[in-house]
Amino acid sequence: MSRPLNRPLTLRDVSEASGVSEMTVSRVLRNRGDVSAATREKVLKAAKALGYVPNRIAGSLASQRVNLVAVIIPSMSNMVFPEVMTGINSVLEDTPLQPVVGITDYLPEKEEKVLYEMLSWRPSGIIIAGLEHSDASRAMLRASGIPVVEIMDTDGTPVDAMVGISHRRAGREMADAIIKAGYRRIGFMGTKMALDHRARKRFEGFTQALAKAGIEMADQEFYSGGSALSKGRELTSAMMARTPDLDFLYYSNDLIGAGGLLWLLEQGYDIPGQIGLAGFNGVELLQGLPRRLATMDACRAEIGRRAAEIIVARTSEPAQDIETLVTLAPTIDRGDTLRMP
Amino acid sequence: MSRPLNRPLTLRDVSEASGVSEMTVSRVLRNRGDVSAATREKVLKAAKALGYVPNRIAGSLASQRVNLVAVIIPSMSNMVFPEVMTGINSVLEDTPLQPVVGITDYLPEKEEKVLYEMLSWRPSGIIIAGLEHSDASRAMLRASGIPVVEIMDTDGTPVDAMVGISHRRAGREMADAIIKAGYRRIGFMGTKMALDHRARKRFEGFTQALAKAGIEMADQEFYSGGSALSKGRELTSAMMARTPDLDFLYYSNDLIGAGGLLWLLEQGYDIPGQIGLAGFNGVELLQGLPRRLATMDACRAEIGRRAAEIIVARTSEPAQDIETLVTLAPTIDRGDTLRMP
DNA sequence: CTGAAAGCGCTAACAT
DNA sequence: ATGTTAGCGCTTTCAG
Numbered sequence: 001m002s003r004p005l006n007r008p009l010t011l012r013d014v015s016e017a018s019g020v021s022e023m024t025v026s027r028v029l030r031n032r033g034d035v036s037a038a039t040r041e042k043v044l045k046a047a048k049a050l051g052y053v054p055n056r057i058a059g060s061l062a063s064q065r066v067n068l069v070a071v072i073i074p075s076m077s078n079m080v081f082p083e084v085m086t087g088i089n090s091v092l093e094d095t096p097l098q099p100v101v102g103i104t105d106y107l108p109e110k111e112e113k114v115l116y117e118m119l120s121w122r123p124s125g126i127i128i129a130g131l132e133h134s135d136a137s138r139a140m141l142r143a144s145g146i147p148v149v150e151i152m153d154t155d156g157t158p159v160d161a162m163v164g165i166s167h168r169r170a171g172r173e174m175a176d177a178i179i180k181a182g183y184r185r186i187g188f189m190g191t192k193m194a195l196d197h198r199a200r201k202r203f204e205g206f207t208q209a210l211a212k213a214g215i216e217m218a219d220q221e222f223y224s225g226g227s228a229l230s231k232g233r234e235l236t237s238a239m240m241a242r243t244p245d246l247d248f249l250y251y252s253n254d255l256i257g258a259g260g261l262l263w264l265l266e267q268g269y270d271i272p273g274q275i276g277l278a279g280f281n282g283v284e285l286l287q288g289l290p291r292r293l294a295t296m297d298a299c300r301a302e303i304g305r306r307a308a309e310i311i312v313a314r315t316s317e318p319a320q321d322i323e324t325l326v327t328l329a330p331t332i333d334r335g336d337t338l339r340m341p
Numbered sequence: 342m343s344r345p346l347n348r349p350l351t352l353r354d355v356s357e358a359s360g361v362s363e364m365t366v367s368r369v370l371r372n373r374g375d376v377s378a379a380t381r382e383k384v385l386k387a388a389k390a391l392g393y394v395p396n397r398i399a400g401s402l403a404s405q406r407v408n409l410v411a412v413i414i415p416s417m418s419n420m421v422f423p424e425v426m427t428g429i430n431s432v433l434e435d436t437p438l439q440p441v442v443g444i445t446d447y448l449p450e451k452e453e454k455v456l457y458e459m460l461s462w463r464p465s466g467i468i469i470a471g472l473e474h475s476d477a478s479r480a481m482l483r484a485s486g487i488p489v490v491e492i493m494d495t496d497g498t499p500v501d502a503m504v505g506i507s508h509r510r511a512g513r514e515m516a517d518a519i520i521k522a523g524y525r526r527i528g529f530m531g532t533k534m535a536l537d538h539r540a541r542k543r544f545e546g547f548t549q550a551l552a553k554a555g556i557e558m559a560d561q562e563f564y565s566g567g568s569a570l571s572k573g574r575e576l577t578s579a580m581m582a583r584t585p586d587l588d589f590l591y592y593s594n595d596l597i598g599a600g601g602l603l604w605l606l607e608q609g610y611d612i613p614g615q616i617g618l619a620g621f622n623g624v625e626l627l628q629g630l631p632r633r634l635a636t637m638d639a640c641r642a643e644i645g646r647r648a649a650e651i652i653v654a655r656t657s658e659p660a661q662d663i664e665t666l667v668t669l670a671p672t673i674d675r676g677d678t679l680r681m682p
Numbered sequence: 683c684t685g686a687a688a689g690c691g692c693t694a695a696c697a698t
Numbered sequence: 699a700t701g702t703t704a705g706c707g708c709t710t711t712c713a714g
Contacts, residue, residue, distance in 0.1 A: 008463065008486070010707060021685050026709065034683055051484045056461040057407065058707030061398045061690050076426065082418045089444070098458065101442060103430070117439065120397040122349065143392045145349065229629025259629045266631060288570025288600045290607060351691060362701050367693065375699055399691030402706045685714080690707105697702070 087304020190252025232259020428645020531593025573600020
């Protein structure tokens with residue numbers, strides 16, 4: 001008990017306590033190379049008794065290896081990214097790699113800053129949301145020399161690898177399904193999406209498909225901030241007052257869709273006969289609403305998994321071959337709010 | 342362009358490119374010490390041109406300082422921890438400190454493992470959820486010699502600092518409010534809480550307060566897994582079938598409470614006259630339901646902020662004095678489902 | 683199977 | 699205002 005308090009323990013302490021060289025202690029602690037069972041025991045005992053925790057900073061510098069995967073996402077508070085994280089974790093759990101998360105709040109400047117900070121830790125790989133980045137960010141990604149996987153979206157050109165869905169196509173397909181079901185007076189509600197490129201692409205795909213069928217969007221409204229559920233309520237009530245003859249409402253996410261659904265049910269609308277609804281994301285949370293909202297799964301967990309698998313394959317020794325341009329195909333779930341054709 | 346591809350740049354590269362010593366380059370890049378405006382410019386220009394990103398691994402080792410705060414929480418997928426993170430972030434944003442998150446899934450063994458990994462990075466501070474830890478974890482925390490803030494709960498003895506609410510008291514106060522409002526046949530629904538100590542303490546406080554008033558819990562049920570909204574629906578419908586004369590339902594969280602609320606409304610129950618409801622957490626998401634569920638704010642963002650402030654104060658030079666045993670006082674929000682006395 | 687020497691990329695502490 | 703020297707705690711490499 002003579003160690004000066006607050007000096008963290010080093011390999012050397014364990015070496016002295018066990019009477020084994022630092023090098024061999026290091027070998028034991030990393031299960032590397034051959035060490036006799038006897039010395040092994042001695043070392044492990046000493047390390048445990050002292051409460052030694054290796055210093056990864058030093059280890060990483062010496063070995064030029066950091067088992068970190070930088071995960072850069074816009075937000076953690078909506079339902080989508082926690083599930084992506086779950087997918088990533090499920091794959092990395094069985095490897096020495098560890099995810100480290102950075103949040104950008106959908107701001108390019110913040111993304112740039114976060115990326116810089118992350119790169120300064122020299123991670124083994126980067127998983128980053130979206131294909132749209134500042135020039136500086138893209139340059140950093142390219143120059144990093146490590147595997148980069150851009151996730152969520154496949155409508156664009158990745159720096160390196162890419163896993164996601166086509167949001168443009170997702171919008172198109174939902175539009176097609178809505179039209180096939182016979183709806184004609186269609187309204188749209190969604191976030192102000194200057195910086196949410198995926199929401200924007202869904203919207204573009206949606207309107208395109210409508211146009212192709214000779215249909216013009218009958219009404220649309222964008223919001224920002226606030227609780228999504230009540231926003232959905234407010235927007236829907238305002239829109240139905242303004243354009244009472246709408247027979248379908250497409251929402252840019254399930255939560256505002258759910259708010260709209262609750263309001264319409266209260267008002268006594270016949271769903272999906274008189275009016276149909278659809279959202280986007282396939283949020284599990286919403287199971288338990290009076291009706292299941294039509295939606296489209298964004299393949300969140302799968303995207304996380306596939307992205308992590310690419311990093312794992314690329315960082316394994318020797319590097320495994322693996323598909324690096326992955327476009328997943330989401331399917332429509334009609335729920336109870338989008339009638340069959 | 343003669344640098345061998347994939348060798349990360351070092352200070353030395355910038356030094357050579359700018360004709361300034363490594364030390365001065367380092368000073369410029371860290372805004373430390375006096376450097377003439379002229380050399381400053383030269384260095385910055387060279388660094389930018391090369392795309393140099395400092396190596397923090399080396400920097401941390403040399404300076405014996407790592408501006409990381411380990412945040413160890415059970416989960417990221419419910420509503421509570423993302424908001425705690427928001428609070429933490431809001432404070433750390435203005436400091437050099439950076440949060441790094443570890444997830445325990447409510448498993449003590451996993452907490453131990455995550456804690457060990459985190460400590461191996463020698464963070465400047467630790468924020469960890471709960472007061473219940475394995476002996477090994479507690480030993481690591483104590484031995485780490487860095488500021489430790491245990492958050493969420495104050496019913497127990499912390500290793501070091503502590504910020505939270507008393508969940509036992511939260512349960513008691515809700516029980517008192519329910520009794521004062523005249524409800525007598527009370528049912529409880531919540532998660533199986535062997536490992537969720539805070540839910541358990543709320544439950545204990547609740548039953549205690551009922552007992553004190555001579556009331557016995559009329560029915561209770563525990564669930565695990567599944568979507569909370571539909572669980573709330575199922576449990577409520579089952580419980581009302583089994584014990585039809587219940588006049589109040591206390592839920593261990595707002596989400597299952599919301600499920601119950603939706604079901605009861607559909608069945609035509611008179612709320613809060615015939616039957617009252619309350620949840621816990623003060624989840625903003627739920628604004629927009631047909632009725633506002635009575636709840637109690639868990640002070641999530643505030644907890645995060647105060648915890649981060651403690652770490653900041655303790656790691657600043659010289660260490661600031663700050664309150665390290667913080668018990669927040671949550672208040673009841675009666676919403677539309679708990680009538681006045 | 684074990685150990686000794688060298689150095690990872692940076693910064694603290696002194697020079698000058 | 700700038701440079702020099704000596705490590706930080708570990709792992710790589712090479713010798714026994």
